[in-house]
Amino acid sequence: MSYFSLIQNSLLKPKNSVRAIASQLLRPKRLAIFEACLIGLVCGLAGVVLKTGVGWLGGWRVYTSLILPGWLILPSIGILGGLLTGFLIERFAPETAGSGIPHVKASLSGIPLALNGRVAVVKLIGTIIAVGSGLTLGRQGPTVQIGASLAAWISHWVPTSPEYRRQLIACGAAAGLAAGFNAPIAGVLFVVEELLQDISGLTLGPAIIASFIGAVVSQLLGGQSLNLNLAESNISFSAEEIPFYILLGIFAGLLGSLFTSGIVIALKLNRRYLKMGLPLRIALAGLICGLAVAVLPVSFRNNTGLRESLVTGDGNWQTSLIAFIAHFFLTIIAAGSGAPGGLFAPSLVLGSALGHLVGIMEVNLLGAGLASTYALAGMGAFFCAVCRAPITAVVIVFEITTDFKLVLPLMISSVVAYLVAEKAEKGSLYDQILEGSGIQLKKEKPDNDILNTVKAADVMQRRVETLSAQMTLDEAIVAFSRSHHRGFPVLNEGKLVGIITQRDLANVSERSLSGETLISEVMTTQPLTVFPEDTLSEVLYRLNRYNLSRLPVTEGRRLVGIITRSDIIRAESDRLTNEEAQMGPHPEKSYVVYQTRAPSTGQGRLLVPLANPQTAPALLELACAVAFQKNYELECVQVMLVSRRGSPAEMPVRTAKSRRLLQMAERAGRRWKVPVHTQIRVAHDMPQAILETIKERHIDLILMGWKGSTKTPGRIFGAAVDTLIRQASCDVVLVKWGKKVTEKDNLESPNCNAQSPTLNRWLVPMAGGPNAQRAVQLLPALVAVSRKPEIRLCQVQQPSIGQPDITVLEQASKFLGRRLNVPVIQMPICSSSVADALIDLAQKNQCDVVVLGASREGMLQQTIKGNIPEEIARSCNCTVMLVRSAAA
Template sequence: MPSAVLTRQFRRLWQPRKGLAIAEASVIGLVAAFSAVFLKVGSGALGAWRVHVSHLLPVWVALPLLGLAGGYLAGLLVERLAPEASGSGIPHVKATLANIPMKLSWRVAGIKLISAMIVIGAGMTLGRQGPTVQVGAGLAAGMSRLVPTSPDHRRQMVAAGAGAGLAAAFNAPLAGVLFIVEELLQDLSGMTLGTAIIASFIGGVVSRMLGGGNLLLNPQLTQYANSTITDIPVYLILGVLAGLLAALFNRGLLASIKLYRLLHLSLSLRVALAGLVSGIIVAILPDSFRDNTGLREFVIAGSVNVSVVAIAFLAQFILTLIAFGSGAPGGLFAPSLILGSCLGYLVGSLQSHFLGIGSPTTCALAGMGAFFSGVSKVPITAIVIVFEMTTDFNLVLPLMICSVTSYLVADKLLPGSLYDRILQLNGIDIQKQSSMEGVLTKLTAKSVMQPRVESLDAQMTVEEAVQAFARSHHRGFPVVDNGKLVGIIAQSDLLKVREKNLEIDTPLREVMTPKPVTVTLTHNLSNVLYLLDRYQISRLPVVEGRRLIGIITRADIIRAEADHLNCENPDKGPQPEPSYVVYQTRSPSIGRGRLLVPVANPDTAGILLDMAMAIARERHYEVECIQVILVSRHSSPTETPVNTTKSRRLLKQAETLGRKFQISVHTQIRVTHDVSQAILETIKERHIDLILMGWKGNTSTPGRIFGNVVDTVVRQASCDVVLVKFGKIKENYPNFNHWLIPMAGGPNAWAAIKLLPALMTLSKDPQIRLARVFHPSETTPDMSILEQAVKLLIRSRKIESPIMSIPIKAESVSEGVISLVNTVGYDVVVLGASREGMLQQAIKGNIPEAIASGVESTVILVRGSN
């Protein structure tokens, strides 16, 4: 069978099919049911223990302390392990289903489950239905990653998981399906509806079988639920009141979120504060207010005084605002039902007292649906939830009148979904960001481009350009002259050489395409795509002024769109806060590039800055000098006071050198949790071309070659990296006269060669030796690479001293270099790369560390950006 046929059959086998979707939806329903029951049992047990403790200890002590401790523990879990698990969780799920990249995973689901259990058990007036929606969606998202599926299939499974979570929490399968259609996905396609029905019904039924049915009301409480045509005006009044108060409730929730943010507290402290205040308030109230579920049924039963119900409504209203605004993991469904039942009971009691007709119980049940509808803006789901909880057809008419009226009034006063408004507070606008056009408008060239790009010099010959194409997989290169973009050359341009019978030593500028189309950092992807299509090209240089700082291709845009559709987030796990700039100076931006120098050691800072100035003079670069101050991860970089006196003293030294050599010097001091992160952020923000760092020459960190900071920078920096381990310092300065450059032809070796003309200015009488290490078994070593390097240095016309090439016979590179340096006494060893690249060699054999440890000379390690 041909391989192409086999490939097509394999792809068809792994494509999402109906059978796979149905099986996946069934498993999702089961898992959602188990998680909902676990949350119900766990929070119930913690709540019962809290009530028991409040009877053993003074209530003024027990409830506030338990609320404080539970809130802090839950907030800490969320803050450290899954920040996405804060709040209700429904806005997060809704954004994910709108194709906005937000994290949903098993880890998020697990932390949400545990933290919500602690928060509810600690006595905060939040519900467990919102969390189960996110838990079900998170479990479904994690499961959908186990097999190769399309983004649409993944969205369907996430929606099915959310519906199953709601159905399992309420034991209301129809409500789970309708909530998906009405609020989350707004999708009525066959596959979406089918998987949602399967997952929701399995979740609801299994949850009821496992004992998760405490939301089902006692039939004895609803047996007198009836209504007549004379009750319709009362239901309309109830609906209007529910809509007014629901709109006020939603505004209060948004104001509470904003108020907590003004406090500038961490999540754990905010939730702890909410738990403390909630405990104090509940301690003032009667004992019945310590059990939220019992309170709801107590109200519906009709055996409670009207004044108590009024107090219950006011207390629940305030306590929910306090708890929800803190970001505590809990939902609004249960509080909405309690508030609605209290409001309905009050209206029904007034009707019965003044008119002598009506049933407070019926109004209480209708009020549950009305308030729920006004808060969540899902009238159909509200009707079905209360109906499934009571299974009483007599309630359908009151529920419809109250729920629809409440929805219309609430939406008139506060248009739009509460969950959308919460997302907007977090800087997310679903309407703008959910469509692909929104994505293309939002993303800019800066966020998608490849920040470092291999370029060719305009002075190169056609022969050298052909060799560059042969060594690279790229089909085109930007052409620069003195750091400024002057053209672009593609493989097709090289055909001009043959067509025009040009010589191989023809300058590149004669065959390149001059004045190429470019974009800036602020161009959005819509503009980029237009230019690519308009000029029928596959890549666009990204420039700042005329300085080349990156390139963007069609593949980069496709990758960004795919990441968006798959809702991928590159940040996994808890991340340290970004570094914070506490001090900076700026000079005119007149250079062709930028060189970054992190200074930390005052003993070597002067020498390092001299090297930086030498490179900057030769390349016409600006110098960016940075000092990093490390603070504890338990404190925020933006809020930690630091002393910058010593740091500024080092930076002043750089500014003095800049004025001496007429080089633009920029300085900054950053406060951070991670030094390497601060350096990488600076490289990205300031578009750094080369970073020059000091290196002690060895590390005691297990699994590291150069050390934590340097290893991270070498691996992740998008620019050229130069590491310097200084040798013996005589008269406050190391010797830079005798230079040894081992070479084997890798790309980093050529980066080292290009660096030599600048470094030679530090030497009074430079003597350069290029060396190649070969095995003793090689009788005639290949010296062609050294010859090419010598020609390149001579052609630069910047090195006047003699350059020699020598072979080294040794069993290994490190042994040969160490032996030669110790025998001859070279002052500086510049390490480029082997054929595999220096970093790969370093990982395999620790060559730089071995050489640096084995010699007392200065060692310079060069890692190119390509």
């Protein structure tokens, strides 16, 4: 099956219809805002569902334990909830074990881990059961993985690249955390500070929108995340308390590092020594948590109430000490089992208990502060020691309290805790968990990361075989029979409008369509494409996503090339073998010293290099006629050569004469109503400058003058012309003007309005190759310069062949008959010399133009067969045009 067939099949999926509709109705910026709003809304709703579910199940557990014996009910619910959670994770989504934040961090770093709707649903349900059944874990951490998974799921329904999908996942993670804490700013900062660790990889606008919408939805539908309700008098700060806040930071840093080490050790012990499945491990953790809470005071059964009592300073030092010790070990046990749940809420409880203890000590020694202020500062400090995100720690507590008097003590404690924790143990808990799972995150992208640095335009094939949307099925069948390709892009006025495959042609008989039916009626429309600016990673993502071998490259809707898996592999191989450095010195790039731009309204671009003021008027008239007929824009370039001893960008040049030549092109464009772009390039090498222009401006056709002969040894048509015929990625038309045209134009000043050259009688030899076919396809545009065109199609065959085969002549005549209302004469000729036969025919019929094909491969055989184009150009007084197809 061809890659076009695969594209065709993929277009039949409803998901792709959603992509097509979204991409057509919304511009990129609007689409990004729409996606951010959608992600924020969905993540906010998920946060509400999670909070409601955990609250309902946890409330039922506490209520039941008050009615029935707690020592029996709490462990039983813990065991049952652990078994159910473990089975759900093990059976449907093993990726949802743990807090999920390491999983998201690895995914954002380029590790191919699953993030989808299935992960989001399993994580949501598993967290509700685990946290609601009494495991000492929080619900805020899992919202990060839930939000990221929902965003990844949404990204499959809209046009995305790998980098853009990564940004959507980051938006979902931010929105998830914002919905968990009702802290939108902290959600964005946590993603930047901990998950990405680089702001350059995130477009802040969509992330902020998603985060704020997630927080608003969560607050409107789910209420406050932490009901602290602190009065202004509950927070105080004075300068003499600074040493105690530093002491709090030191304690938080040391104990936070011990806490993270305990979780890592517990995970390793569970993997190595506890030979049981995940359901049994979580059930065991549920049993231990249930028994421990059952013997503790009744207030410990409600984590939310305990946290609020610690923060408000209602509890005594014994309660704070017991709360810290109990939560410290029970959280390590629960997290070490692999249960789905977060560490944010336990960290806040541990921090508030530790801060409350330090606050009580400070009050007893100095009597200056309030224990509640230390409890809030302790929340941020311990959170920072665990997550190693000081900015997020400060902002998240500030957003909960919204009291500026808390900012300074909070910053002091958090920064000290971060420094102490980093000194005690390098790396955050999430990095250590990933390393324990065998995942090593790359700290930075290597400079030679070709997939993220090289663009599609750098490696794509610019010569693409295409078909016209106006071709019939009979003509398409002939094209398939002459090519090894199993599908072709279909163009209409230079725009990619579809693809046609062998399968499409096979289905024609079932639809009872005639051979005169246009291929536009049977082709597949809206093919999947990439842009020249897309990186190879984005191209590879789409190739893998849709199981394709190649993709068309478009600029707007204009086809500018095609890229295959082989192109990517070859580029990677060249980089690994340093082949670019082995190819020797390259000519220094040309430098644009002058340019003008017209509106880009055409369906393609025609390049005209201007050098000779005498033939420039006739060349411009022909170029304008072709551009007008094909609805092309005209790109005129004048190359100024400078010495190789200096850089083109540094050499002083005078552009007055060149500008007058380009102004002539602008006047011709205004007469023909054709958009004209102009530029002057300073270069060491003329063909290299023209090739650079072709690549940068995505040229479809180049039309340039040709002397008709060359005296350079080893050259066929001339140094510049040979290079362009071999290397130009577009169609090439070379024009050697006849005596009638040059004599007529010599009488005119270059500044005068040139009249159309006398090109009425056209002779087109047909050999059946791609260049002759392309010449016939261009002929309707070329003859636009003629007043009374008359076309002769000839085919020269050897006398020994016998009855000549005129199929090629008939097809070409039929093609021209549909597009031109002019006489088309078929002339099969038998002759042993192609050049002599064409010269005699041109002179006998007084032809004004001879149009010839010139392939890359044919040029190599000129020593055997002779240089036919040069011989004709030298012997004929008429104009001679060489046509080389981009696909040849």
